[in-house]
Amino acid sequence: MADDEIILSELSDDELVLQMHDDLYDGLKEEIEESVNILLERKWTPYDVLTKALVAGMTIVGYDFRDGILFVPEVLLAANAMKAGMFILKPLLAETGAPRMGKMVIGTVKGDIHDIGKNLVAMMMEGAGFEVRDLGINNSVEKYLAALEEDQPDILGMSALLTTTMPYMKVVIDTLKEKGLREEYIVLVGGAPLNEEFGKAIGADAYCRDAAVAVETAKQYMLRKHNAVAG
Amino acid sequence: MIPDDRSLTERGLPLEAHQGRVLLLACGALAHEILTLKRMNGWDHLDLTCLPANLHLWPDRIPAAVEAAVLEHRDAYAQVFVVYADCGTGGLLLQKCKDLGVEMVEGPHCYSFFEGNDAFAKLADDEFSAFYLTDFLVRQFDAFVWRPMGLDRHPELRDMYFGNYTKLVYQAQTNDAGLDAKAEDCARRLGLAYERRFTGYGDLATTLARL
Numbered sequence: 001m002a003d004d005e006i007i008l009s010e011l012s013d014d015e016l017v018l019q020m021h022d023d024l025y026d027g028l029k030e031e032i033e034e035s036v037n038i039l040l041e042r043k044w045t046p047y048d049v050l051t052k053a054l055v056a057g058m059t060i061v062g063y064d065f066r067d068g069i070l071f072v073p074e075v076l077l078a079a080n081a082m083k084a085g086m087f088i089l090k091p092l093l094a095e096t097g098a099p100r101m102g103k104m105v106i107g108t109v110k111g112d113i114h115d116i117g118k119n120l121v122a123m124m125m126e127g128a129g130f131e132v133r134d135l136g137i138n139n140s141v142e143k144y145l146a147a148l149e150e151d152q153p154d155i156l157g158m159s160a161l162l163t164t165t166m167p168y169m170k171v172v173i174d175t176l177k178e179k180g181l182r183e184e185y186i187v188l189v190g191g192a193p194l195n196e197e198f199g200k201a202i203g204a205d206a207y208c209r210d211a212a213v214a215v216e217t218a219k220q221y222m223l224r225k226h227n228a229v230a231g
Numbered sequence: 232m233i234p235d236d237r238s239l240t241e242r243g244l245p246l247e248a249h250q251g252r253v254l255l256l257a258c259g260a261l262a263h264e265i266l267t268l269k270r271m272n273g274w275d276h277l278d279l280t281c282l283p284a285n286l287h288l289w290p291d292r293i294p295a296a297v298e299a300a301v302l303e304h305r306d307a308y309a310q311v312f313v314v315y316a317d318c319g320t321g322g323l324l325l326q327k328c329k330d331l332g333v334e335m336v337e338g339p340h341c342y343s344f345f346e347g348n349d350a351f352a353k354l355a356d357d358e359f360s361a362f363y364l365t366d367f368l369v370r371q372f373d374a375f376v377w378r379p380m381g382l383d384r385h386p387e388l389r390d391m392y393f394g395n396y397t398k399l400v401y402q403a404q405t406n407d408a409g410l411d412a413k414a415e416d417c418a419r420r421l422g423l424a425y426e427r428r429f430t431g432y433g434d435l436a437t438t439l440a441r442l
Contacts, residue, residue, distance in 0.1 A: 071379075071381070072380065072381070073380060073381025073382075073384070073385055073388060074381070076381075076385075076388050076391055077385060077388070080391075111355060111356070111359045112359065113359060113360050113395035113396065114395070115395060116391065116392065137395055138359070162339070163317045163319060163320075163321055163322070163339045163340070164339045164343075164352075164355065165359075166321065192290070192319060192321075193290070193317075193319050193320065193321035193322075194321055195321055195323065198321060198322070
């Protein structure tokens with residue numbers, strides 16, 4: 001064993017959480033799994049492990065991706081590590097009744113098979129306390145509508161990576177309008193070739209440039225929704 | 232003399248001498264094809280300069296780079312023609328070209344205009360799970376695909392990137408057995424079925440012929 005090797009179980013809670021942020025940043029899946037289990041053994045609530053260790057760590061990864069310090073491969077490794085931690089926490093979160101922020105249906109649009117960004121958004125939304133139904137890739141307007149009817153979510157999220165497929169988001173939004181359903185949902189869109197102007201032009205509520213922005217935008221809209229209901 | 236692919240990827244192609252009345256401002260990934268078309272057709276009225284092909288790794292940087300190059304060269308030419316398709320800019324490059332008063336190649340990307348935009352659009356429903364490579368991208372596979380995606384360091388990420396793809400289509404601009412073999416090897420490395428389709432220069436040739 002190297003002299004400088006860190007024994008996770010010997011770290012204090014604060015040190016361990018900071019170490020988890022580092023380990024997430026470095027995409028160290030097994031270390032994250034071990035640390036999650038250590039915190040649970042120390043009687044941390046699953047919700048605190050999720051938010052203070054995993055989500056906070058992944059947020060740092062998100063900021064550094066946005067700022068061009070980290071790139072897609074590093075983000076994917078970090079996401080894999082976080083996913084492993086969430087896999088341990090998910091059943092426990094359900095048992096312990098963590099706060100729910102709202103419900104989201106998300107999917108990549110018809111003709112598009114790209115799901116890396118969409119998967120990151122789904123994971124970070126779950127981490128932020130949203131219940132997420134992930135429709136996967138290549139979703140027709142009919143599939144979106146069926147899921148909306150079935151799940152009655154607060155938010156519809158649509159993703160596209162291609163210039164050729166992003167216009168399909170407008171098809172979905174226009175169909176919602178035709179059916180008088182548009183105002184029932186907060187519609188968030190994202191994907192590499194999109195921009196704010198496109199989001200506005202197709203009638204989405206917001207364009208989200210990355211997973212962290214998606215989470216913050218979703219939270220803001222949920223707050224407005226609650227305030228509107230309360231008002 | 233045309234620089235090697237690595238120079239075209241990282242630095243582009245500088246304008247060597249002002250001879251023609253039209254300047255083609257192109258992506259470095261198209262330099263070989265455009266120079267071949269020029270030579271084959273005797274298009275001496277067309278000069279060529281290229282931006283680095285690796286701008287495609289950051290498509291949001293393409294419009295500003297094109298703008299800077301148009302402004303640098305436009306006074307010396309009767310026309311500047313931008314040899315880029317939309318290339319992942321989400322319409323921003325087209326808008327930039329309109330603002331600058333210059334034209335560009337139609338279509339979403341080079342895979343489409345090499346196939347022919349109409350033909351590519353017809354294939355879309357059946358082929359949306361295809362990953363495309365052109366001659367340039369086959370030669371530069373490691374620089375454009377393998378290394379930027381981190382697959383040299385983390386091969387375990389391959390299926391996160393390519394798990395939803397079903398096949399690799401090599402759109403061949405030229406008949407080159409060596410490139411064919413390399414493209415097939417790229418498909419193997421990505422875990423995809425392989426298909427070679429000869430496209431030639433497609434809409435690139437017809438578009439440049441009109442200038």
